[in-house]
Amino acid sequence: xxxxxxxxxxxxxxxxxxxxxxxxxxxxxxxxxxxxxxxxxxxxxxxxxxxxxxxxxxxxxxxxxxxxxxxxxxxxxxxxxxxxxxxxxxxxxxxxxxxxxxxxxxxxxxxxxxxxxxxxxxxxxxxxxxxxxxxxxxxxxxxxxxxxxxxxxxxxxxxxxxxxxxxxxxxxxxxxxxxxxxxxxxxxxxxxxxxxxxxxxxxxxxxxxxxxxxxxxxxxxxxxxxxxxxxxxxxxxxxxxxxxxxxxx
Numbered sequence: 001x002x003x004x005x006x007x008x009x010x011x012x013x014x015x016x017x018x019x020x021x022x023x024x025x026x027x028x029x030x031x032x033x034x035x036x037x038x039x040x041x042x043x044x045x046x047x048x049x050x051x052x053x054x055x056x057x058x059x060x061x062x063x064x065x066x067x068x069x070x071x072x073x074x075x076x077x078x079x080x081x082x083x084x085x086x087x088x089x090x091x092x093x094x095x096x097x098x099x100x101x102x103x104x105x106x107x108x109x110x111x112x113x114x115x116x117x118x119x120x121x122x123x124x125x126x127x128x129x130x131x132x133x134x135x136x137x138x139x140x141x142x143x144x145x146x147x148x149x150x151x152x153x154x155x156x157x158x159x160x161x162x163x164x165x166x167x168x169x170x171x172x173x174x175x176x177x178x179x180x181x182x183x184x185x186x187x188x189x190x191x192x193x194x195x196x197x198x199x200x201x202x203x204x205x206x207x208x209x210x211x212x213x214x215x216x217x218x219x220x221x222x223x224x225x226x227x228x229x230x231x232x233x234x235x236x237x238x239x240x241x242x243x244x245x246x247x248x249x
Contacts, residue, residue, distance in 0.1 A: 002095035002133050009056040009094070010148060011155030015042050016086050019057050020072045029062050060089040067241040071179065074245035080157075081248050084176025084203075087156040088183060091202050096134070098202060100124065100149055101158060105167065106201040114166045116159060121146035158203065170204035174216035175248040181217065182236070182244045191234040195227075220247040 022041050023032055036042060037054055044050035061068045068089065075082040091098035104124050108116065125142045128134040137145065153159040160168045172180075184194050200210050214225040214234070222244050224235040238244055 002099055002128065009053075009090070009152075011086070011090065011152045012053060012056060013083060013086060013155055015053050015057060016061070016072070017076060017082070018042055019061065020069065020076050020082075023069050023073060025066070025070055025073070029066070033058060033062065059093045060086070064089070064092075071241040071245040074242055075175070075179070075248060078173075078175065078248040080173045081175040081179065081245075083157060084172055085179045085245075087158075087202070088176075088180045088199075090152070090156070091199075092183075096125075096128075096145070097149065097152060098199075099128075101153065101202040101204075102198045105153070105158070106204055109167055109170070109204050116150060116165050116167060118143065118146045118150065121149055167204065170206070170209060172203050172205065172213060174213060174220055175245070177213040178217040178220060178222045178244045178247060179241070181214075181223070181234075182238070182241055185234070185236065186241070192230075192232040194234060195232050222247050 018041065019036065022036060024035075027035075033054065037047075037050060040047075040050055042050055042053055044053060061072060072082065072085060075085055091101065100121070104120070105116065122139075122142050125134065125137070125145055129137055129142070150159060150165050154161065154165055158168055159165045180199065181194060184197060184199060189197060195210060195214070196207070205213070211227075214223070217223050218225050222236065222238050224233075224237060226233045238247075
């Protein structure tokens, strides 16, 4: 069953940036989280809301390990790469968000569609509910989830528009791409699997654009990429996610 934190989370880019600003790498994760919660450093109107948002941020940026927060701090002055890194981590823990971008959004792009409606999104969610891949949400909750998906993807730059949303031009910054690629290899993807990974569809990227971005990542000095027939090889020239993030400097 797909997980979804979209009803309590969203993009929360401002909160993500604030967490990176106040995070002390010399302290433990638990100490940092306690400091943020007790000091209301996210500036929420109620403790309940603050804890809800902090739980979302923890799942995205803290639970994967200390390398993520350190990298985000490095990327904080580079808005596009920071947003792309946050999107990667958000879609990693929110199955509904990742599945929607990789599935219908990418398919609609390939079919030449540009507009994305709440009604189409609700219909997709309804199909997941009928297939037993989502909880038996009411129509009202499905509508809220659909609106949350579209707003979140707009904030992450995959969609554009306010009342009427449409697909943005596919693309990533070389540093944001390198961040996502390094995180994928951290999780065990082989070179060939990384190039062909459906994760790139979250940015609406096709295979040719992925190869272009690999060449740009190579020019940053973070990796070497080569391909001969079906054989693909990626050699990383950095040893940590923070070194990848430093490539933005």
